[in-house]
Each structure stands twice: as C-alpha cells, then as structure tokens.
Amino acid sequence: MLLRHVSITNTQSTNDCPETKTILSRPSPFPDNATMRELKDPNANTNGINGHIDTDHATSNMPDSSNAWSTSGSAAFDFRSDTVTSPTSSMLAATQHCTLLDDVFQEDQTTLSLESFIADLTGKETSLFVISGTMGNQLSVRTHLGGPPHSVIADARSHVLEWEAGGIASLSGAMPIPITPTNGHHITPADIETHTILSTDHHFAPTRLICLENTLGGTILPLKDCQEIAQWAHAQTPSIPLHLDGARLWEAVAAGAGSLKDYCACFDSVTMCFSKGLGAPIGSIICSTTTFINRARHLRKMLGGGLRQAGVITASARVSVDETFLGGKLSATHTRAREVADMWVTKGGKLAQPTETNMVWLDLSAINCSTEKLIEAGVKEGLKLLGGRVVVHYQVCDEAVKALGRVMDAILPTQSKEIGHVSDGVREKAKEVGDIDME
Numbered sequence: 349m350l351l352r353h354v355s356i357t358n359t360q361s362t363n364d365c366p367e368t369k370t371i372l373s374r375p376s377p378f379p380d381n382a383t384m385r386e387l388k389d390p391n392a393n394t395n396g397i398n399g400h401i402d403t404d405h406a407t408s409n410m411p412d413s414s415n416a417w418s419t420s421g422s423a424a425f426d427f428r429s430d431t432v433t434s435p436t437s438s439m440l441a442a443t444q445h446c447t448l449l450d451d452v453f454q455e456d457q458t459t460l461s462l463e464s465f466i467a468d469l470t471g472k473e474t475s476l477f478v479i480s481g482t483m484g485n486q487l488s489v490r491t492h493l494g495g496p497p498h499s500v501i502a503d504a505r506s507h508v509l510e511w512e513a514g515g516i517a518s519l520s521g522a523m524p525i526p527i528t529p530t531n532g533h534h535i536t537p538a539d540i541e542t543h544t545i546l547s548t549d550h551h552f553a554p555t556r557l558i559c560l561e562n563t564l565g566g567t568i569l570p571l572k573d574c575q576e577i578a579q580w581a582h583a584q585t586p587s588i589p590l591h592l593d594g595a596r597l598w599e600a601v602a603a604g605a606g607s608l609k610d611y612c613a614c615f616d617s618v619t620m621c622f623s624k625g626l627g628a629p630i631g632s633i634i635c636s637t638t639t640f641i642n643r644a645r646h647l648r649k650m651l652g653g654g655l656r657q658a659g660v661i662t663a664s665a666r667v668s669v670d671e672t673f674l675g676g677k678l679s680a681t682h683t684r685a686r687e688v689a690d691m692w693v694t695k696g697g698k699l700a701q702p703t704e705t706n707m708v709w710l711d712l713s714a715i716n717c718s719t720e721k722l723i724e725a726g727v728k729e730g731l732k733l734l735g736g737r738v739v740v741h742y743q744v745c746d747e748a749v750k751a752l753g754r755v756m757d758a759i760l761p762t763q764s765k766e767i768g769h770v771s772d773g774v775r776e777k778a779k780e781v782g783d784i785d786m787e
C-alpha cells in the first residue's frame with residue numbers, strides 16, 4: 349500500500365468556491381496522471397507521491413475523489429461560525445510528518461515544540477495543549493481557585509459563563525458574578541471595581557478570579573482597559589488573578605489592538621483556540637507560569653484530558669498559527685467582514701454592533717425578521733446562517749459573499765433600503781432576535 353506524502357497545492361485561502369468546480373479542475377494532489385485506482389491498487393504504479401512508499405501505512409479506505417483536506421468544502425459557504433473552518437492539505441502533510449510519541453509522558457516532540465513556540469509568542473513561561481477552548485477555560489479557572497466560598501467575575505455575555513454548561517459552579521464550586529458592561533461594548537475597570545467582592549464579611553463569597561474575553565462577539569477589549577484592570581486586581585490583598593478567554597485573541601491582535609505579548613502580560617493565564625478562525629481541526633492552549641501549568645497538567649489528567657500520540661492533533665495546530673495567523677490571513681478576513689457590514693448598511697440594514705474583527709451583527713429585530721426567515725433565505729442561496737451574527741472566516745469565498753447580498757435583498761423590506769447605521773446594543777440584543785449559538 350502507498351503512503352501519500354502529499355504536497356498538495358492549497359486551494360483554501362484563495363476564496364475560490366470549491367463546489368463550483370469539478371474535481372478535475374483542481375490541482376491534482378497525485379503524481380502526473382496517476383489515478384485514484386493506481387494509488388489504491390498495489391499492483392498498479394507504485395512510485396507513490398514524491399517517490400515515498402510506506403508499506404506500514406495502509407490506505408485501503410481512501411475515498412474515490414480528491415480528499416477532503418484539499419478543499420475548504422462547505423466551509424466556503426458557511427457563515428455560522430469560524431469553528432467550521434476546514435483543515436487544509438498542509439495540515440494533513442504536517443500530520444503525516446508529526447512525531448507519534450506519548451504526550452502524557454511528555455515525549456511527543458511535535459506537541460512539546462508547539463507548547464514552547466506558543467509560550468515564546470505570548471511571552472509566557474510555558475503552555476499546555478488542551479482539547480478544546482472550554483477545557484482551557486474551565487481548567488484555568490479550576491487551577492486558579494482554592495475552595496469555596498469564592499466568586500468569579502466575568503462579562504455577562506462571556507463564553508465562560510454562558511456557554512460552558514455552568515462549569516464554574518460545578519467544577520470549581522464558585523459563585524459566578526455576571527457583569528453587563530455599562531458602555532454597552534466591553535467591561536471597563538470601573539465595572540470590575542464596582543462588582544468585585546473584596547469584603548471579608550462572612551456573608552459574602554469573595555472574588556478570587558476575574559475572567560475577561562477578547563474578542564467577545566467579535567468586538568475588541570482594549571489593551572488599556574486590560575492593563576488598568578490587571579493593575580488594580582493585582583494590587584488587592586489578596587491579589588486577584590486574571591484569566592483571559594483569548595479563544596479569538598488572534599483576531600484582536602490581527603486588527604492591530606495590541607501585541608500578543610502585551611495582552612498576555614495583563615493576565616495570569618490565557619486560553620487561545622486553534623480550531624476557530626485559524627482553521628485547525630481541534631485544540632486550544634493555556635499559557636501561564638510553570639507552576640500554574642504544572643497544576644493545570646495535573647487537573648487535565650484528572651479530567652481525562654491527557655493525550656497519548658497528541659502530535660496527530662498538535663501538528664495541525666502549529667500549521668494554523670504559521671499559515672493563518674502569522675501568514676496574515678486574518679486581516680483579510682476583517683476587510684471582508686467590513687465589506688459584508690457595508691453591504692448590509694448600504695442596502696438599508698442596521699448593525700447591532702460595530703464590525704471590529706470577523707463578526708458582523710445584522711440587527712434583525714430592526715427589520716422584524718426572524719432568525720428562521722434569515723436561515724431559510726440563506727438555504728435558498730446555498731448558505732449556512734445561524735442568526736444575526738454573520739461570521740467571516742478565511743475560507744469564505746467570493747460567491748458566498750455575493751449570495752449573502754442576495755439574502756440581504758430577500759429579507760430587507762423595501763422601505764428600509766435607505767440609510768442604515770449601527771444601532772446601540774450588545775450581544776443580548778442579538779440574542780433577543782433568536783436563541784443563537786455563540787460558538
């Protein structure tokens with residue numbers, strides 16, 4: 349059998365629409381004129397890709413068409429989330445070349461090198477790969493905290509409070525304190541100072557952790573506010589640590605809001621995701637001090653999150669940072685998101701929030717449009733939509749954006765096609781319109 353050491357031309361960042369092309373028109377991942385039959389048939393041409401043949405790795409289940417890694421597939425027409433991004437051929441190639449050692453024994457070089465690479469990028473001592481953003485957040489919260497009575501303060505709209513199945517209460521036994529930003533955009537130092545419980549009165553659950561999120565719903569938490577909050581929190585007695593849900597911190601940095609190092613310096617721990625706008629299939633990372641990460645590693649094991657041959661996952665994560673973040677694809681995504689927002693406003697729509705990174709918030713309530721109506725209009729144009737939140741990622745293609753324009757025409761009433769603008773409101777506002785998934 350053949351092992352395909354594939355060096356496939358990556359078509360995924362070109363914004364071509366894969367579905368509009370036939371398999372034959374794609375750059376072939378196989379050697380000159382080799383057919384799938386030849387690649388599957390051990391008696392046929394056995395020179396393999398780039399001359400590599402590995403009889404230990406069977407590929408008898410190879411699909412009868414170019415494989416799913418060589419195209420962005422349905423992700424090109426999917427505006428529901430950036431989690432839908434499809435892994436690329438270079439991720440497949442990296443996976444084929446990864447080390448296959450045991451990461452619980454901390455022997456897997458691909459994983460160890462990703463962890464030290466991210467520690468360098470963020471300016472933290474070390475880091476720990478985890479399987480999901482939720483695990484990264486919950487593990488970090490648990491690692492920071494001792495035992496009750498205690499409370500954790502966070503934005504009322506944040507993922508860690510709203511979308512992690514109540515993990516702070518069950519896994520850490522802490523009382524969550526949700527804060528609604530007074531400025532309707534982001535949590536400020538004043539918001540934190542007002543709501544943090546500093547009292548030693550035994551009626552209360554003192555605040556032992558502040559969790560912030562950046563970006564939140566695509567909007568940016570300014571670096572200056574993070575710095576001020578950190579300075580204030582660290583000056584308390586006892587000092588209050590800060591955790592950042594930086595699932596999409598990459599986006600804030602790509603938008604020019606500050607460097608990874610400057611943002612991460614404000615926080616005692618940071619979780620970042622590879623599996624959202626960066627396009628990796630799986631995985632997140634926690635960055636912090638060695639002491640913190642040692643404890644998080646211990647708790648990760650307790651939760652069953654210790655991985656064996658982790659390189660098969662972490663190889664793609666590394667490619668996602670190199671190619672999507674460092675490769676500069678996120679800022680192009682932001683430009684495209686602004687184009688989508690402008691298109692909506694030009695057609696007469698209002699925005700529920702400003703477009704600062706890769707998310708566009710269509711104010712559906714302003715035009716009395718239900719989530720269902722939007723989704724249905726999307727289906728007619730071959731698009732996947734979830735609600736007023738339209739997420740642009742680097743694999744969205746030109747044809748999809750044009751189709752989105754037609755969806756807008758279909759749902760916007762004629763009289764509103766005058767002058768659109770950004771209306772007040774935060775994430776709750778969009779949630780009024782429909783119970784949309786904020787993944």
Ligand SMILES: Cc1ncc(COP(=O)(O)O)c(C=O)c1O
Pocket residue numbers: 431479480481482483485507508561563593595596621623632786787
């Ligand atoms: C801001 C934020 N944090 C954390 C997560 C959790 O990530 P995961 O789905 O990998 O658990 C998400 C998921 O979309 C998210 O949007």
